[in-house]
Amino acid sequence: MCALEDASPGARQRIPGLPAEAPASAQARSALGGILLGPSVPAHCDKDIGEVRDGAYRILDEPGGDEAYVCVLHRRVDGTSRPLP
Numbered sequence: 001m002c003a004l005e006d007a008s009p010g011a012r013q014r015i016p017g018l019p020a021e022a023p024a025s026a027q028a029r030s031a032l033g034g035i036l037l038g039p040s041v042p043a044h045c046d047k048d049i050g051e052v053r054d055g056a057y058r059i060l061d062e063p064g065g066d067e068a069y070v071c072v073l074h075r076r077v078d079g080t081s082r083p084l085p
Contacts, residue, residue, distance in 0.1 A: 007035070053081040 007015060015035060021028035035041070056077045060070055 006038075011035075049081050053077055056081075 014031075018028050018032040018035070022032050057074060060073045060077070
């Protein structure tokens with residue numbers, strides 16, 4: 001989990017317990033939201049999504065086939081793998 005890797009040593013101990021605390025604690029929800037929406041998590045997810053998207057393109061391109069259909073499938077992959085806001 002990238003949030004753990006980028007966190008301070010004190011935060012590393014606290015982060016794993018936040019999901020369990022969040023339903024009953026506004027402070028835990030706020031802390032968890034701040035961590036998950038921090039810059040390192042979306043950037044890490046975007047990198048992973050890009051790798052999956054590239055793999056999907058390779059799988060679609062390997063068998064060959066009608067280029068018109070391959071282009072449509074590529075657009076479908078693009079539409080379902082947009083970067084996070």
